[in-house]
Amino acid sequence: MLFDTTEHLLIAVHGREPPSDDEWEAYMRTVFDRPATCSKTLVVTAGGGPNAKQRAAINEFVSKNTLTVAICTDALLVRQIGIALSWFNPRVRSFRGNDIAAALRYLDVTGPEAALVHHKVAKMRLEMEGRAPRATR
Numbered sequence: 001m002l003f004d005t006t007e008h009l010l011i012a013v014h015g016r017e018p019p020s021d022d023e024w025e026a027y028m029r030t031v032f033d034r035p036a037t038c039s040k041t042l043v044v045t046a047g048g049g050p051n052a053k054q055r056a057a058i059n060e061f062v063s064k065n066t067l068t069v070a071i072c073t074d075a076l077l078v079r080q081i082g083i084a085l086s087w088f089n090p091r092v093r094s095f096r097g098n099d100i101a102a103a104l105r106y107l108d109v110t111g112p113e114a115a116l117v118h119h120k121v122a123k124m125r126l127e128m129e130g131r132a133p134r135a136t137r
Contacts, residue, residue, distance in 0.1 A: 001013070001014050001015070001020075001023040001024070001027060001048070002124040002128060002129045003026075003030060003124075004120050004124065005030070006034075006038075006117060006120070007033060007037055007038065007039055007111050007113060007116055008037055008039070008040055008109060008113060009038060009039055009040050009041065009042055009098065009107065009109055009113070010030065010034055010038055010040070010041045010042070010108075011042050011044075011117060011120055011121060011124070012026070012027060012041065012042070012044070012045075012125075013043075013044045013045070013047035013121060013124035013125060013128055014041045014043070014044070014046065014047075014048035014049060015045075015046050015047075015048050015128040015129075016046045016048050016129075017048045017055035018049060018050060018054070018130070019047050019048065019050065019054065020050045021053075021054075024050065024057070025056045026117060028057055028058070028061070031061060031075050031123075032061070037066065038068075039066070039067060040068045040069070040070075040107045040109065041067055041068070041069045041070070042044065042070050042072070042100070042103055042104070042107060042117065042121070043068075043069065043070070043072065043073075044072045044073070044097070044100065044107075044121055044125070045071070045072070045073045045078050046073070046075070046097070046128070047073065047074065047075035047077070047078060048078075049075075049077070049078045049081050050081070050118075051058070055081065055085070057110050058085070059081050059085070059088045059097075062085070062089045063088060066089070066091065067089065067091065068086070068091040068106075068107055069089065069091065069092040070094075070095055070103035070104070070106050070107050071091055071092065071093070071094045071095065071103075072094075072095045072096065072098070072099060072100055072103050073094065073095075073097050074096060074097040075097075078094075079094050081092075082094040091107055093111075093127075098107055100118060100121060101118075104117060114129050
């Protein structure tokens with residue numbers, strides 16, 4: 001799992017496997033520490049998603065904080081996880097795996113920020129596939 005932010009958006013990119021507990025803890029620290037302007041989340045996944053313990057942590061956060069979330073995936077299991085998350089947060093929506101443009105429209109991310117998101121997602125996907133060096137955080 002890799003993640004990054006822009007001014008208004010938290011971006012998470014998953015491979016085919018669920019994130020490790022260490023990856024999830026780092027992600028949750030970013031969720032808790034994000035600036036107030038960053039109230040939207042884009043998740044792009046090849047099939048990996050949070051396990052039950054990790055979903056419980058994000059559900060607890062969402063029960064106290066409002067986030068608009070777009071999940072881009074073609075994986076049926078992840079779409080089902082998105083439906084389950086929407087029970088706690090009706091502002092969660094799923095999109096086809098490569099339909100990042102529609103997800104960004106839903107999140108109301110446009111212009112230069114949308115272009116930046118497309119760039120960051122492409123770079124993180126390459127890193128997840130092992131075709132680009134990982135950036136140090």
